[in-house]
Amino acid sequence: MIIQSTPRLLLNNPARRLWILVALVSACFKGGSEPVPATPPAPAEASLDTPSLVEPSSDIVREVEPSPPARSVVRGARQAPPQPRAISWAESTLAGMTLREKVGQLMMPFVLGNFAPEGTETHDRIVDVIEQEGVGGVIMSVGSPSEVAVKLNDLQGHSKYPLLVAADLETGAGFRFRGAVHIPTNIALGGATAFPSLMAFGATGDPSYAYELGRITALEARAMGVHIPFAPVLDVNNNPNNPIINIRSFGEDPQAVAELGASFVRGIQDNGAVATGKHFPGHGDTEVDSHLALPVIRVKRERMDAIELVPFRAAIAAGMEGIMTAHIAIPEITGESLPSTLSARVLTDLLRSDLGFEGLIFTDAMDMVAVDRLYPRGEASVRAVLAGADVILMPRDVGQAVDALVRAVRSGRLTESRIDTSVAKLLALKERFGLPERRTVPLDEIPRVVGVPQHTEMAQEVANRSITLLRNERDLLPLVGTRRARVMSVSFRSRGNVLAGRYFDARLRETYPRLGTSQVDENTNAEAYEDLLNRARRSDLVVVSIYSNFAGRVELPDETVEFVNELARRRITHVVISFGGPYLIAKFPDAQAFVVAWSASQVSQQAAAVSLFGGIEIRGRSPTSMQPHFALGDGIQIPKKTSVNGR
Numbered sequence: 019m020i021i022q023s024t025p026r027l028l029l030n031n032p033a034r035r036l037w038i039l040v041a042l043v044s045a046c047f048k049g050g051s052e053p054v055p056a057t058p059p060a061p062a063e064a065s066l067d068t069p070s071l072v073e074p075s076s077d078i079v080r081e082v083e084p085s086p087p088a089r090s091v092v093r094g095a096r097q098a099p100p101q102p103r104a105i106s107w108a109e110s111t112l113a114g115m116t117l118r119e120k121v122g123q124l125m126m127p128f129v130l131g132n133f134a135p136e137g138t139e140t141h142d143r144i145v146d147v148i149e150q151e152g153v154g155g156v157i158m159s160v161g162s163p164s165e166v167a168v169k170l171n172d173l174q175g176h177s178k179y180p181l182l183v184a185a186d187l188e189t190g191a192g193f194r195f196r197g198a199v200h201i202p203t204n205i206a207l208g209g210a211t212a213f214p215s216l217m218a219f220g221a222t223g224d225p226s227y228a229y230e231l232g233r234i235t236a237l238e239a240r241a242m243g244v245h246i247p248f249a250p251v252l253d254v255n256n257n258p259n260n261p262i263i264n265i266r267s268f269g270e271d272p273q274a275v276a277e278l279g280a281s282f283v284r285g286i287q288d289n290g291a292v293a294t295g296k297h298f299p300g301h302g303d304t305e306v307d308s309h310l311a312l313p314v315i316r317v318k319r320e321r322m323d324a325i326e327l328v329p330f331r332a333a334i335a336a337g338m339e340g341i342m343t344a345h346i347a348i349p350e351i352t353g354e355s356l357p358s359t360l361s362a363r364v365l366t367d368l369l370r371s372d373l374g375f376e377g378l379i380f381t382d383a384m385d386m387v388a389v390d391r392l393y394p395r396g397e398a399s400v401r402a403v404l405a406g407a408d409v410i411l412m413p414r415d416v417g418q419a420v421d422a423l424v425r426a427v428r429s430g431r432l433t434e435s436r437i438d439t440s441v442a443k444l445l446a447l448k449e450r451f452g453l454p455e456r457r458t459v460p461l462d463e464i465p466r467v468v469g470v471p472q473h474t475e476m477a478q479e480v481a482n483r484s485i486t487l488l489r490n491e492r493d494l495l496p497l498v499g500t501r502r503a504r505v506m507s508v509s510f511r512s513r514g515n516v517l518a519g520r521y522f523d524a525r526l527r528e529t530y531p532r533l534g535t536s537q538v539d540e541n542t543n544a545e546a547y548e549d550l551l552n553r554a555r556r557s558d559l560v561v562v563s564i565y566s567n568f569a570g571r572v573e574l575p576d577e578t579v580e581f582v583n584e585l586a587r588r589r590i591t592h593v594v595i596s597f598g599g600p601y602l603i604a605k606f607p608d609a610q611a612f613v614v615a616w617s618a619s620q621v622s623q624q625a626a627a628v629s630l631f632g633g634i635e636i637r638g639r640s641p642t643s644m645q646p647h648f649a650l651g652d653g654i655q656i657p658k659k660t661s662v663n664g665r
Contacts, residue, residue, distance in 0.1 A: 107454045108445035111179065115441070117434060119178075121423045122152030123441045124403065126184060126380070128412045131161020131169055131195060145176045151416045154409070154444050155182030155246075159194045163210050163242050163468045164461065166195055170243035171458040180453035182444065184294070184380075184411075187247035188266060189213040189617075190231060190477065191238035191468065210238050211473040216251055216278075217599065218484035218616035220269035220641030221653075225281035227480050228268075232285020232293070234473045240290050241467040243459040245451055248342055248380070250282040252295040252329040253302035258601040258644055262307040263297075265599045265616060269641025270302075271650060272325050276332035283338045292447070294340030295333045297382060298369060299358060300326025301344045308345040312357060312388040318350050331373060339377040339447075341369065343407065345388035357389050360398060365406030378443055383412040390414055396422025403432065408440040474621070481621035485629045486638030487654040488603055488647075489612040494593065496632030496659055497559070505530040506557045508550060509537050510578050511565040518565035518597070521620050525627035526561065540575055547581045551588075559591050561630075565618045566598035579605045586610065595626055600640050603647045614640070632659030 112120070127147055134141035147153060156173065158166055174181055187193050192212025211234055213219075219228050232250075239247050254275050255267035268275040279295065286293040299322060306313040317326075330341070343359040351363065358364040359381045369375050381402050384390060389398050399410045399419040403426075413419035426432040448454065487495065507526055511518035519537065527533045534557075536550060554560045562582055564574070585592045586608035593611040596602045597618040606612065615626040628634050639653035 106446070106449060108442060108449045111445055112438060112442055117427060117437070118420065118424055119152050120434075120437050120441045121420050121427075123154035123179070123444050124408065124410050124423070124437070125151060125153040125413065125416050125419060126155045126157050126182070126409050126411050127153055127416050128383075129156045129158050129169070129173070131158050131166040133161075133165045134169060136172075141172075144173065147416050148173060148177050148181070151420050152178060153181070153416060154179070154441075155184060157184045157186075157248075157411060158244060159185060161195055162207060163191070163195050163238075163464050166244075167242045167459055167461055167464055171461075174243075174457035177457075179445075180448050180457045182246060182448060182451075182453075183244045184246035184248055185239065185244045186249070187235050187239055187244070188249045188251055189215060189619075190235050191242065191244075191247075192619075195242065208469060210242070210468050211477055212619045212621070213477045214481045214484055214615075214619055214622045215265040215598075215617040216268045217255075217265040217641060218480060218622070218638075219278055220267075220274060221484040221486050221614070221616060221638035222480060223274070223639060223641075224483070225277050227476075227483070228278040228281035229285040230476050231480075232282040232287075233289045234285075234476065236286045236289035236291035238468045238473070241459065241463050244291075245447075246292045246294055246340060247286055248294045248296060248340075249286070250279045250293065250295055250333070251297070252276075252279045252333055253297060253300055254325050254329065255302040255642065256325065257303045257305060258599075258604075258642070259305045260302060261305065262309065263301050263304070264601075267302055269650075270643065271641065272328035274641060276329040279329045280332045280336040283333050283336045287337060287339065292339045292378075293333070294342055294378075294380060295330060295338055296342035297344030297346075298330060298341050299344065299346075299348065299364060300330075301346055302326065304346060308382070308388040309386050310388075312345065312347055312355070312392075314347045314349065314355060316350055317348065322348075322351070327373070334373055334375050340380060341375060341377065342380045342411075343382055343402075345382050345386055357392070359384075359389060359407065360401040360405050362405045370406060378408045378447070379406055380409045381407050381411045384410055384419075385412050385414040395419075399423060400426045400432070403436070403440070408443060477619075478621045478624065481615075481617075481619070481625035482628070482634045484616055484622075484638045485625050485634065485636050486600070486614040486616075486640055487611070487629075487636050487656060488600060488614060488640065488652060489609060490654050490656075491610045494591070494611045495613075495630060495636075495656060497593075497630050499529040499631050500558075501529070501531055503530055503532070503558045504556065505533050505559045505561065506550075506553055507533060507535045507561045507563065508581075509535070509563045509565060510574065511537060511539060513539050513541075515565060515618070517620070518618055519563055519623070521623035522563060522595075522597075522627050525624060526630075529631060538578060538581075542575070542577060544577055547577050550581060551584060554585060554590050554592075555588070557590070559593070560585055562592060562594045564594070564596050564598065564602055566596070566602065574602070574605060582606050583608065593630065597622060597626070600642060600648070601644050604644055607647065614638070632656070634658055 129144050185194050190213040191210030196209035196212050235247050251266045253263045253267045254272050255263050256270045268278045283293040303315055304313040345357045345359050347355045349355050352361045395415050396418040399413055400422050427434050507523050509519035523535050594606050594609040595613045597615045600614045603612050615622045629636050635658040636656040639651050643650040
């Protein structure tokens with residue numbers, strides 16, 4: 019400002035004009051070898067304080083008063099130029115990447131969390147993918163906490179750029195990393211904390227439990243080296259025949275799902291992990307498993323605004339940073355029977371523009387039938403990126419997916435700047451996690467964080483609070499704990515579920531030492547059920563437990579249904595417990611007592627057993643309906659007994 023103001027004063031003084039002329043001539047003779055001052059030293063009579071000169075503006079006065087000595091006016095009047103902004107690790111890394119390296123960052127292949135020594139096929143196969151394709155991350159599943167951490171530390175060392183690690187942790191880190199069972203002794207090996215299903219949280223109606231779920235999930239995940247829990251499920255399960263969401267949802271009420279989901283999001287992200295809601299735009303009203311075929315939902319935008327999109331809006335408002343797509347078609351909105359994962363009208367127009375989501379968009383697994391069989395290998399990945407996805411999850415062949423995307427850029431079908439946009443987000447997230455400085459996790463932290471008593475006690479509290487009683491004829495519950503009683507426990511379960519009934523029956527046997535146990539499955543024949551009926555007639559009580567595994571179907575074998583209904587017709591005292599969803603009550607309309615425990619987890623089995631004898635208060639309310647059998651919010655309330663060994 020001084021340099022700009024000084025010439026005004028010079029040009030009003032003839033002596034100063036002469037001085038400038040002399041200076042210019044002198045400069046010409048010097049050939050410009052020496053710099054000429056931009057402003058000459060001011061003669062004494064031309065001082066800025068001289069009142070006879072042009073009155074300086076107030077701006078000039080403000081600049082001059084604090085100025086240093088005159089020499090700074092000559093050479094240093096101009097303010098120092100601003101320092102250039104420091105380039106972040108993410109920016110410098112992106113600038114140095116080749117096109118193929120950028121595309122590799124969009125890939126997230128599947129990795130088992132089992133122990134895999136170097137040199138073995140399982141180890142070298144994933145290492146080759148990491149090293150050759152330069153994937154940006156992995157999705158980890160199955161394994162004990164220590165195995166997972168060791169494997170991830172190893173894989174991080176094989177990657178040129180740090181890996182982002184994700185995992186399906188819908189009901190806590192124990193959803194995938196719950197340890198194992200040693201066969202044939204059936205010794206349960208320790209794992210991360212496993213909570214009941216999300217529908218159990220819906221039965222509690224308490225958002226603080228959802229927050230605790232998120233908090234504990236994030237803490238345990240980060241301790242093992244997982245940064246992104248693929249949770250919460252934000253689908254509104256308004257279809258009782260849904261074979262793939264079902265009890266994975268908080269319930270059928272959009273507002274309740276929104277409130278619980280937003281609390282889950284905050285719990286995750288307040289504790290250092292990235293929440294990723296799924297499955298956008300909503301997988302709750304389906305009767306087809308997208309792992310097996312493409313579900314088609316024929317609803318209009320108004321209906322989606324009122325139901326499916328409500329939880330996603332709430333979660334985005336809560337700061338959710340990730341969203342996973344659904345392989346479902348919504349032709350009423352997109353105009354075509356195209357999976358939402360591949361639709362720009364869903365990912366860009368609806369999610370980005372209408373809902374204002376600015377975070378990372380993950381595809382659902384690209385090896386699922388709903389997407390994988392529609393196009394040649396790699397083509398679906400190209401279409402997903404064109405639609406707006408940032409991360410390609412579990413492509414069947416990573417190399418083919420990378421090749422296809424590189425070709426799409428070089429042909430002009432995709433722009434490199436579009437790839438850069440997604441890669442920049444991923445690198446920025448890696449930088450925020452501090453991965454450029456430290457990729458690995460300290461193994462000694464795992465036993466201090468993962469599966470600790472404080473976490474498992476919270477899981478047990480949720481399970482206890484969620485137990486829901488939908489029928490209780492003649493006040494059958496709570497049961498009389500008579501040790502001489504002849505009690506039979508019949509469990510329906512899949513053959514591979516060795517823990518189904520283990521904890522429940524063990525607790526029953528504490529009260530009923532004469533407890534007899536039997537297991538049935540899809541292959542149990544009619545003769546076996548007839549034998550069970552004969553034994554039931556000689557029993558004082560029959561407890562039927564249904565450990566349903568929703569994987570493509572929700573139906574029970576006809577023989578199982580007929581067995582339970584025959585108990586009712588013969589008036590044999592019995593209790594039916596669903597270690598899954600409440601919808602099974604439609605199969606057993608005449609059951610004397612019907613209890614919903616919401617999951618087959620250890621804590622749910624223990625809660626159900628204790629509830630039968632009045633050891634805990636029963637106060638869960640169903641977050642779904644099944645007309646005409648029960649309505650949303652139904653649940654018979656029973657206080658805790660003062661003594662669990664008698665009425």
